[in-house]
Structure formats: C-alpha cells, structure tokens
Amino acid sequence: MSAPGDDDPPLEGRPIGRRAFFGLVGAGLTALAWGGSALRGVSSASEALPAFVRSAVPIGDGWRIYAVNEPYPTFRPATWRLRIDGLVRHPQSLDHVALRALPRAEQTPDFHCVTGWSVPGVHWAGVRFADLLAAAQPLPSARALAFVSAETPYVDYLTLEQAASPDAMLAYDMDRAPLTREHGAPARLVMPRMYGYKGVKWVQRIVVLDRANAGYWEQRGYDRDAWVGDSNGL
C-alpha cells in the first residue's frame, strides 16, 4: 500500500437499515432503493501495462490495484468453486454458473481506499448475502462471516448484521463486465460504506463463524470495520 493520504474522503452515512439477518425476505431486500447506473470503460492503456507497473501507479480511471502476494490468483472457470462452510447445516460448493444463477443485485456506490484515493460511481452486480447463504442454512450460533481470498493470507470478516445490510454483496461484475483478474475475478466482497480493505478480492471460501476476527489490514493497524470517514487512516 502507498503512504496514507492526508485528505480522507468526507464522512458518509453511518450504517443504515440493520435488521435481523435471517428474518429478511426477498421483497424487503429488493424494495430498497439502489443507486443509479454509471457506465465506465476500462482504460485500455492501463490494461496493456505489465502487472508490476499497474500495482505501482494509478491505472487511469482512479483505481490502484492492490495485492499482498503476487502473482494474482487465476480464475479457471472449469474448476473454480466458492465454498460456503463452517457453522452451516448444508455446506455449499458453487461453481460460477450457480453463483450467477442466484438472485442478482446491483448498485453504484463510490469506492474509497483508506489511503486517500476514491473512484466515484462504480457499478457492481452480484449476490446479497441473504440469498447467497440461504441454501447453506447458517446455524443459530452463527454470528459472522470470514471471506477467504485465493490470495493467501488475505482474509477479512463481517458480522452477520453487517453482511445483512442492503449494500453488502459478493460482486461478480464491475462496471457491467465480469471482474477482471486484477480486480478479483471471479468474486469480491463489496461493502461500500467501509474502506476498500474490507473488500476481499478473489474470494474462494466463506466460512460462517460464531464471531468476527481482525482482517488482514486490521491486524496490521487499521481500524476494525473501518466505516468510511471513521478510520484512523494510519
């Protein structure tokens, strides 16, 4: 990560709409208003740069690509599976087709990295956690989710209450195209009101737990949970 910025993004809304996770019904979730759309292209110049250059410089449309253990994981559609296990009645193993067959959610929030850069109006499509976890049936003792990246050792956590917020999702499309490799293909966590480090890329496993732990950057000094506008920003 680059040096922390002095000008963190302004304070945004505090957590909203918390409600009992497993009481959510589809109608209640989908009735919530989501942002409008924004269609943005991928910078072709940045795509042509080798990965080691892209990780060091802005890639033209505002994004910096972060990884802690290169090379980036490779998505192989034939063999990729998303595992959902831990405190669940029915552990799941979803391929990318099954993931995309789940109820689809979309939103267009701004993206904020705690080091001071932001990308306005990023369109995401993916699956909300009530829908993603429905078949697994979390046990009554379940309180949190661990998001395990294929890029070890990157892991982060949400409480079930946080995961139930209407803008939390496992995203598979960014700006109306499948996630690119550097942005976390085929699935990444999106939690727009928290800083970007909560957004685990290359998610390959979700473990249902009885409590949340400190995530990768939280173990290295950043605030737990990191609501935008509310982090120490180091």
Ligand SMILES: Nc1nc2c(c(=O)[nH]1)N[C@H]1C(S)=C(S)[C@@H](COP(=O)(O)O)O[C@H]1N2
């Ligand atoms: N697996 C993994 N996920 C990650 C990171 C990382 O290094 N590895 N960096 C996080 C941070 S600090 C930010 S700001 C965003 C950046 O997203 P981008 O690389 O798609 O721009 O990814 C987050 N998710």
Ligand SMILES: [Mo]
């Ligand atoms: Mo970040």
